[in-house]
Amino acid sequence: MGTNSGATAGINNKPVGGATGAGVLVGGGVGGANSSIGGVLSNSLGGGGSGGLSISGLNAGGQNANVGGMGNVGGDDGGNGMVGGGVNNQQATTPQYTIPGILHFIQHEWSRFELERSQWDVDRAELQARIAMLLGERKCLESLKSDLTRRIKMLEYALRQERAKFYRLKYGTDPPQLNEFKPSNEDAGLAGEVATDSEVPYSSVSNTTWRQGRQMLRQYLAEIGYTDNIIDVRSNRVRSILGLNNNAEHDGSGGGLGGGLGGGTGGENLSPNINGNESNKRASETEGRHTPAKKVQQSIDEIIVDTEAAVMANFEFLGATEMSDDDEISDDLEMVATDNDDTDVKLAKRAKSGKDMLTEEVDGSLGLGELAQLTVNNESDGAYDANSKDGTGGSAGGAGYRKTWNAKYTLRSHFDGVRSLIFHPEEPVLITASEDHTLKLWNLQKTVQAKKSASLDVEPLYTFRAHTGPVLCLGMSSSGETCYSGGLDGNIECWQLPSPNIDPYDCYDPNVHSGTLEGHTDAVWGLTTMQSNIVSCSADGTVKLWSPYNKEPLLRTYTASEAEGAPSSVDFVRNEVDHIVVAYNSAHCIVYDTETGKQVVRLEAAQEMSGNTGKFINKVVSHPTLPITITAHEDRHIRFWDNTSGTLVHSMVAHLEPVTSLAVDAHGLYLLSGSHDCSIRLWNLDNKTCVQEITAHRKKFDESIFDVAFHATKPYIASAGADGLAKVFV
Amino acid sequence: MKMADGSTILRRNRPGTKSKDFCRWPDEPLEEMDSTLAVQQYIQQLIKRDPSNVELILTMPEAQDEGVWKYEHLRQFCMELNGLAVRLQKECSPSTCTQMTATDQWIFLCAAHKTPKECPAIDYTRHTLDGAACLLNSNKYFPSSVSPRVSIKESSVTKLGSVCRRVYRIFSHAYFHHRRIFDEFEAETYLCHRFTHFVTKYNLMSKENLIVPINVGENAASGESEA
Numbered sequence: 001m002g003t004n005s006g007a008t009a010g011i012n013n014k015p016v017g018g019a020t021g022a023g024v025l026v027g028g029g030v031g032g033a034n035s036s037i038g039g040v041l042s043n044s045l046g047g048g049g050s051g052g053l054s055i056s057g058l059n060a061g062g063q064n065a066n067v068g069g070m071g072n073v074g075g076d077d078g079g080n081g082m083v084g085g086g087v088n089n090q091q092a093t094t095p096q097y098t099i100p101g102i103l104h105f106i107q108h109e110w111s112r113f114e115l116e117r118s119q120w121d122v123d124r125a126e127l128q129a130r131i132a133m134l135l136g137e138r139k140c141l142e143s144l145k146s147d148l149t150r151r152i153k154m155l156e157y158a159l160r161q162e163r164a165k166f167y168r169l170k171y172g173t174d175p176p177q178l179n180e181f182k183p184s185n186e187d188a189g190l191a192g193e194v195a196t197d198s199e200v201p202y203s204s205v206s207n208t209t210w211r212q213g214r215q216m217l218r219q220y221l222a223e224i225g226y227t228d229n230i231i232d233v234r235s236n237r238v239r240s241i242l243g244l245n246n247n248a249e250h251d252g253s254g255g256g257l258g259g260g261l262g263g264g265t266g267g268e269n270l271s272p273n274i275n276g277n278e279s280n281k282r283a284s285e286t287e288g289r290h291t292p293a294k295k296v297q298q299s300i301d302e303i304i305v306d307t308e309a310a311v312m313a314n315f316e317f318l319g320a321t322e323m324s325d326d327d328e329i330s331d332d333l334e335m336v337a338t339d340n341d342d343t344d345v346k347l348a349k350r351a352k353s354g355k356d357m358l359t360e361e362v363d364g365s366l367g368l369g370e371l372a373q374l375t376v377n378n379e380s381d382g383a384y385d386a387n388s389k390d391g392t393g394g395s396a397g398g399a400g401y402r403k404t405w406n407a408k409y410t411l412r413s414h415f416d417g418v419r420s421l422i423f424h425p426e427e428p429v430l431i432t433a434s435e436d437h438t439l440k441l442w443n444l445q446k447t448v449q450a451k452k453s454a455s456l457d458v459e460p461l462y463t464f465r466a467h468t469g470p471v472l473c474l475g476m477s478s479s480g481e482t483c484y485s486g487g488l489d490g491n492i493e494c495w496q497l498p499s500p501n502i503d504p505y506d507c508y509d510p511n512v513h514s515g516t517l518e519g520h521t522d523a524v525w526g527l528t529t530m531q532s533n534i535v536s537c538s539a540d541g542t543v544k545l546w547s548p549y550n551k552e553p554l555l556r557t558y559t560a561s562e563a564e565g566a567p568s569s570v571d572f573v574r575n576e577v578d579h580i581v582v583a584y585n586s587a588h589c590i591v592y593d594t595e596t597g598k599q600v601v602r603l604e605a606a607q608e609m610s611g612n613t614g615k616f617i618n619k620v621v622s623h624p625t626l627p628i629t630i631t632a633h634e635d636r637h638i639r640f641w642d643n644t645s646g647t648l649v650h651s652m653v654a655h656l657e658p659v660t661s662l663a664v665d666a667h668g669l670y671l672l673s674g675s676h677d678c679s680i681r682l683w684n685l686d687n688k689t690c691v692q693e694i695t696a697h698r699k700k701f702d703e704s705i706f707d708v709a710f711h712a713t714k715p716y717i718a719s720a721g722a723d724g725l726a727k728v729f730v
Numbered sequence: 731m732k733m734a735d736g737s738t739i740l741r742r743n744r745p746g747t748k749s750k751d752f753c754r755w756p757d758e759p760l761e762e763m764d765s766t767l768a769v770q771q772y773i774q775q776l777i778k779r780d781p782s783n784v785e786l787i788l789t790m791p792e793a794q795d796e797g798v799w800k801y802e803h804l805r806q807f808c809m810e811l812n813g814l815a816v817r818l819q820k821e822c823s824p825s826t827c828t829q830m831t832a833t834d835q836w837i838f839l840c841a842a843h844k845t846p847k848e849c850p851a852i853d854y855t856r857h858t859l860d861g862a863a864c865l866l867n868s869n870k871y872f873p874s875s876v877s878p879r880v881s882i883k884e885s886s887v888t889k890l891g892s893v894c895r896r897v898y899r900i901f902s903h904a905y906f907h908h909r910r911i912f913d914e915f916e917a918e919t920y921l922c923h924r925f926t927h928f929v930t931k932y933n934l935m936s937k938e939n940l941i942v943p944i945n946v947g948e949n950a951a952s953g954e955s956e957a
Binding site (some may be wrong): 410412413414415416436437438457459460463465466467468469470472488489490504505507508510522523525526537539540565566567568569585616618619634658676698699700701702703722723724 | 740741742743744745746747748749752755758765766767770771805806808809812813815816819823824840842843849850852853856857859860861863864866867869
């Protein structure tokens with residue numbers, strides 16, 4: 001039993017040792033990967049799952065692993081108690097060597113090995129999880145590092161600008177105050193020393209220098225009027241930033257670090273004496289480095305020291321301006337700049353050793369407001385994908401999402417204008433509907449190889465034929481299994497989507513066309529789906545609600561007064577079940593309750609009642625989350641309406657020619673519009689500004705773009721044009 | 731597009747347009763069309779005005795590139811043939827028409843596959859139309875970068891003949907095996923009549939392949955009576 005458990009413990013130890021080794025490697029490696037910080041962080045933390053992991057100290061990791069190992073050993077002992085007993089029994093009867101005895105022994109041995117093996121498996125899984133977590137951490141450190149480098153560049157630039165400004169302003173006005181200034185100059189030098197110091201921070205000499213420098217600096221600051229109070233305000237701010245970072249980045253990763261940090265910073269008052277002590281403490285702690293608790297403490301110390309350094313640097317700068325000495329200022333600022341460079345190197349090194357990202361965070365946050373903004377932008381660069389997946393895009397996506405969309409796929413196979421297109425809710429698959437009487441199914445993963453142009457050609461996988469005239473509109477069920485199309489012939493056809501991997505030249509399966517909804521007596525122009533229901537609007541003046549696979553598919557018909565004219569477009573109100581919004585030729589929208597059939601709200605702007613000619617609504621869409629309706633008008637406007645009051649919220653000239661189509665992304669952050677001016681435009685719904693314009697299609701007669709669409713879960717947008725093409729942008 | 735005389739006629743089918751008003755706008759002279767799709771617009775305009783006036787529809791305007799003219803007409807044929815395919819789908823099933831036949835003398839092999847095979851008639855029809863759509867929209871033979879719809883290279887024009895030969899078989903199968911459908915469709919569209927006229931006029935198919943009895947010399951009115 002004893003030997004067993006010892007062996008198991010030994011075995012357990014081995015992989016742990018390996019893991020720590022791997023951890024060091026991981027920490028030391030420099031990768032080119034630069035991914036979204038938030039995403040990586042949350043991933044790695046989710047993977048880790050246990051408290052204290054976020055500290056990311058190797059020793060802490062090792063400690064955890066050991067604890068895990070011990071736990072296993074305990075379990076092992078329990079299991080082996082039986083085994084050992086069995087073996088002992090066996091030994092008592094050993095001389096006989098009976099067959100049942102041997103079998104019994106072998107059985108026990110086997111079960112013991114099985115037990116051990118499963119334990120190893122568990123251990124291995126644990127270690128793999130840890131490796132994944134460390135990898136994740138490394139990635140986020142890498143990206144932090146690059147962020148920081150950028151921020152420092154920015155800071156340097158800002159400093160140079162400031163320096164130039166002051167030089168210009170103050171040149172020749174004040175006499176140099178050498179005796180006052182020299183020490184401050186020296187301080188800068190000290191700061192520089194400190195920076196290098198922290199790479200070899202444990203010599204007593206440097207501690208003394210450090211303390212002396214700090215005291216001197218404080219003295220001078222006091223002289224120029226910066227009292228402790230102000231410094232305390234600063235440090236408070238630093239602390240609050242620290243707290244913020246904790247919350248944001250280490251959410252759910254066990255309160256250990258947060259608590260430790262809070263305690264650490266709480267006890268810290270940033271007075272010079274304490275700082276000196278801190279430095280000493282640090283030196284003494286190096287010996288006891290392997291203990292995780294101290295490790296935490298140490299990293300906190302580092303944070304504080306860095307914070308201090310940053311604060312001091314700032315004050316130095318301010319102080320210098322007060323003293324307003326041109327030449328000396330230049331020198332002084334130069335020093336600060338170099339100091340920053342040093343810090344950069346230092347921090348980079350620290351990032352490599354995989355210690356604490358907090359330090360860098362703090363330094364960065366101390367920068368100018370501009371710099372903070374830069375951070376946000378950096379983080380949200382290319383983060384759209386992640387955002388759209390985990391649904392946290394609200395803040396980051398809104399602020400600095402700068403993705404530019406480029407045409408990637410050209411879908412050419414229709415003989416005439418493409419009236420409508422719709423994406424599959426999950427797959428990179430879309431369906432187009434054309435005036436050539438057909439619908440086509442496209443799989444963006446099945447591209448035609450090796451074309452000279454940059455954009456890829458996709459060939460259609462399936463052609464849906466049933467309409468006897470142009471197909472005008474499309475809808476798709478939320479499962480992506482069924483698709484509906486409305487045509488000029490007045491029919492709505494229902495289709496079961498073939499597999500996206502179907503052979504284009506497969507045999508004809510009549511079951512793909514799963515039904516026709518007859519009821520409209522004229523062209524069906526609008527179609528939209530909600531769960532299992534669809535609603536359609538037609539040139540016959542009616543709007544109909546259908547449940548396609550019911551015995552009686554037609555549920556209800558909504559008719560407005562003659563004065564409203566024919567409906568042109570329809571959508572479900574997304575944040576209000578049982579409401580639909582219908583656009584009429586009169587340029588009004590009416591919201592109906594689908595259950596009662598009553599008009600709920602009429603969207604109209606009072607002052608615009610007089611001149612409604614030319615305001616014709618080409619498309620109406622409902623915002624996915626807010627009670628807002630968006631309409632695309634013939635008079636080049638896009639208008640935003642409040643669904644509850646029915647009032648006009650915002651109106652903007654959006655294109656050079658009539659706006660024909662609209663689409664809102666699944667999170668409600670961006671609006672896509674298409675127009676007969678041949679372009680599609682992407683709008684930020686937050687501030688209603690145009691983010692990007694793409695010229696996408698050519699004109700046929702006076703028409704150009706008929707439809708635009710967002711993919712619900714993948715970063716695709718698409719446009720459909722009168723030139724018979726559909727284009728997909730990534 | 732603004733008209734030269736200042737009055738503005740917008741040729742648009744706005745959502746909510748009744749089907750009888752679809753594309754119902756004053757004709758625009760070809761020379762005023764500045765779109766790259768002018769030829770298609772022009773042809774569709776002629777067909778819309780009077781589908782039975784085959785002669786006028788096929789009369790090539792002066793100074794028109796013949797390759798583009800043929801190409802655009804063939805696109806229009808393939809597009810309209812979708813209408814015939816929709817009708818055939820209802821009646822022509824793999825069980826009734828196991829092969830693509832026209833009379834007892836002709837069996838056609840489907841060229842859409844790596845090795846041509848005897849597809850059932852409805853599959854043949856669909857495959858041929860899909861294949862034609864791919865070829866006629868192919869970036870390789872009709873690249874958009876050099877404005878396929880303004881000029882076409884000679885090597886690609888020769889492809890048009892084989893497309894014609896294949897899609898013609900849809901007419902012949904419908905004529906000999908689904909006569910009712912063929913007659914109804916022809917009465918509406920005059921498509922086979924126009925097609926026969928087209929391939930004869932531009933010498934895209936040999937006479938012996940034109941097995942549907944339509945007298946090319948006859949004018950549109952007699953074509954109608956025959957249908």
